[in-house]
Amino acid sequence: MDGRGRGCTRVRAAAPAGRPGSVGGERHAAAVQHPHHVVFRRVGDLLGLLGREHVAGARQHAIVELACLPPRSTPPRPSWRGPAGSCDAHFHIFGPFDRYPLSPGRGYTPSECLIPQYRAVAEALGIERMVVVQPSVYGTDNACTLDATEEFGHDRARAVVVIDAAAGAAELEAMARRGACGVRFNAVSGNGTPLDRLDALARRIAPLGWHLQLYTHGDTLAELAPRLPSLPVEVVIDHMGGVRTADGVNGAAFQALLRLLGTGRAWVKLSGYRISSAGQPYADVAPFARALLEAAPERCVWGTDWPHPSLADFMPDDGALFDRLGEWAPDAATRRRVLVDNPAALYGFPKAALSAAAADGCAGSADS
Numbered sequence: 001m002d003g004r005g006r007g008c009t010r011v012r013a014a015a016p017a018g019r020p021g022s023v024g025g026e027r028h029a030a031a032v033q034h035p036h037h038v039v040f041r042r043v044g045d046l047l048g049l050l051g052r053e054h055v056a057g058a059r060q061h062a063i064v065e066l067a068c069l070p071p072r073s074t075p076p077r078p079s080w081r082g083p084a085g086s087c088d089a090h091f092h093i094f095g096p097f098d099r100y101p102l103s104p105g106r107g108y109t110p111s112e113c114l115i116p117q118y119r120a121v122a123e124a125l126g127i128e129r130m131v132v133v134q135p136s137v138y139g140t141d142n143a144c145t146l147d148a149t150e151e152f153g154h155d156r157a158r159a160v161v162v163i164d165a166a167a168g169a170a171e172l173e174a175m176a177r178r179g180a181c182g183v184r185f186n187a188v189s190g191n192g193t194p195l196d197r198l199d200a201l202a203r204r205i206a207p208l209g210w211h212l213q214l215y216t217h218g219d220t221l222a223e224l225a226p227r228l229p230s231l232p233v234e235v236v237i238d239h240m241g242g243v244r245t246a247d248g249v250n251g252a253a254f255q256a257l258l259r260l261l262g263t264g265r266a267w268v269k270l271s272g273y274r275i276s277s278a279g280q281p282y283a284d285v286a287p288f289a290r291a292l293l294e295a296a297p298e299r300c301v302w303g304t305d306w307p308h309p310s311l312a313d314f315m316p317d318d319g320a321l322f323d324r325l326g327e328w329a330p331d332a333a334t335r336r337r338v339l340v341d342n343p344a345a346l347y348g349f350p351k352a353a354l355s356a357a358a359a360d361g362c363a364g365s366a367d368s
Contacts, residue, residue, distance in 0.1 A: 069315045070111040071121075071307035076319030080326050081126030083336050087343035088127045090238070090269050090303025091118060092135040093148040100144035105191045106137040113307035115148055121306055125322050129349055133213070134162045135309060136189035142175065149179040158347045160184050160213050162192045163201065176208055181347055182236065184213040187220055189310065195224070199231065206232040211267075211346070218243035218253030218275075225256040229265040236267045236346070239274040239305070240292065245284040246277035249291050261296040267346055268292055270302045270328070270338065272321035280314055282324065289328040297334060301343050 094100075095112035102109065122130065130152060134145045142161040149159040160182040161175055172180075183205055186192045193201065195216075202212055212231065215238035216224065228235045241257040248254075260266045270289050278284040292300055302325055304318050329335050343349065 068108050068110055068310050068312055069308075071113055071117065072315055072317060075120050075124045076317060076322065078125060078319035078322040078326075080323070082128075082322075082339050083126070083332070084340075085129060085344070085349075086125070086127050086339040087129035087131065087301070087347070087349070088122060088125070088304050088306075089131045089301040089343050089347070090133050090271070091130065091306040092133055092309065093118065093144055094135065094137065094307070094309075095144070100138070100141075100147075102137045103139035103141065103191060105139060107189050107191060108137065108310045110135075110137060110307065110309050115151055118306060121304065121318050125304075125318065127304075129156045129343060129347075131158045131160060131303070131343070131347060133160045133303075134184055136162075136186050136191040137309075138162075139191050140164050140167075140193070142180075146175065146178045146180065154179055155350060158182075158349075162186070164193055165197060165200070167204075169204075172205065172208060176210075180210070182211040182213050184215065184238075187214070187216040188242065189215070195220075198224075202231040202233050209348075211236050213238060215239060216242050218247070218251070218257075221260075222253045222256040225260045228260060229263040231265075234265055234267065234346075235260075236269065236301075238269055239271045240268060240285075240288055241275075243275050243288065244277050245275055245288060249287050254288060254291075258291070258295050261292070261299050264299075267299045267301060267342070268296070270300055270325065271305050272324045273316055274305065280316065281320065282316075285324070286328060289324075293329060293334060293338070297337055298342060300338050301346060302338050 093113060093115060094102075094110045095114055097112060118130075122128075132145050132149045132152070134142055138144055140162050142159070142163075145159050145161060149157045157179055159175070159178070159180045161180045162184050163172070183201055184192070185195055185198060187195055198212065205212075211234045213236040214221070214224070214228075218241055221237065221241050221243075237257065237260070241253060243251060243253040243257065257268065261268060270292065272285060273280065273282045275288065276282040276285050304321065306318060308316055325338070326335070329338055344351065
């Protein structure tokens, strides 16, 4: 029986209220399993079926794995290109696995998604700067993320890493020299640093001028939000706060996110699909994105989330996701703010001009 569960039985189980198992608001968990190998379709399915406190124990007794789709193989074709200096503030690199083996504590198993593949996506969108984010499948081993950042180049790439209590000042300074500028807490996918270490790690990275990046569900963010502005570092909120569009823009979690942005101590990553309750083409995300841009246009950045890990039913098209951003921010000034000016301020990119090719194509279509 192979890693995709061939010959296994598919089972479904109800997920707890408020924990949809997938993008699109499905409220079930789905798995392919046999006595020693369980292949889950999404991280949310795994957590919903077993309960968060039991996932670690389950991994001790079985191979617990999320089966996910690979990214699209054809280049995206958006209707517009980003202006010169545009930044993708959130994506991941996976592999090669013979050089960067995956963590045994991971909640999903991606396909190899390598630098040349990402470069094709970036070129199609007009992306010149990028932030490589440490994924949960590598735990606190940041080698793949930092090596990729160095290959992209210090003038155009930064890294957000995952560390634990053992990381000392010398190790952090070495990471900084390689492009690291932030530490991620992932309370959704797991296999990282627990949230109870938030304050301690904030104090540790403050002398470096780094930020904290938080990926949580909306209700968790609502609980954390009141104390985040008092941290000695700024905070970047992943995936529009992990709210659910079904709860509406007046929902408690989204309102907590808006208040947090209003403190001037937080940033938010706009993403085109993770919070959607309706599923593709993710039109229900638009009111939330526009509300964030209206409330704090100087605090919004954008990311592809390439290669879109932990999805099994539908793989988003990066060109279509880029077009959604164009719809949320139809004017050139806001697009430049989100894609160029805000990331430069947050990640410390140099102000020097980048390639003339991007400048020539910044206002054209994907066919120009």
